[in-house]
Amino acid sequence: MKTLLNLIWLVFAGFWLAFGYAVAGVLLLLPIVTIPFAVASFRIGAYALWPFGRTVVDHPRAGVGSALGNILWILLAGWWLALMHLCTAIPLFVSIIGIPMGWANLKLIPVSLMPLGKVIVPA
Template identity: 50%
Template structure:
């Protein structure tokens, strides 16, 4: 992780990133408790870690990394994302949107607001995404 990414991640945690990561963790725990929600719990935990440290990483479609379609990127992934959207995705996205609006009011908060907007999109449709370091992005294609 570059020094700039490290500094941005520290500021991110202090300016609200921690609370949204807690929200992702709560969603993951609730999904794991239900047993049926275990596939969604895994996605929620990995995106929760990404929510805690978003700078220096990015979310990309899994098939762009692996080069092939799998169960999470095909039709079952779409069905899984629809179920996620109904049960957890909308409230996580609203949390990111509200935090983004509050941060966008200040000049220093604009980059953090932009990161929350990207995370809101991921909150709506997380299955089939993988988190990769930005430095590795060019090497994996």
């Protein structure tokens, strides 16, 4: 079932979202200081491309650096990535088959706002 949901997700939301994360990652690669943010963008973008069957948990060794980095992340890219998830979730809720994908989009909003200090693991 998760493979079927991932394939439907890929067509209706995954490519769009992964492209947004890739653009954010490339832009964050330009200044040298934001390379860790670019790595986080690519990591969460890969998760947004194929999310069912995986989950996001807090990294056990995440600390103050992750929290401060997340504040900077929200200012640089997080707010518009979260807005992209919200704009993708609304049309998915219109159809019956899109409701689980709409919920998945809403669950990705906290991760898109604060990706540092998170780890993607199999569910």
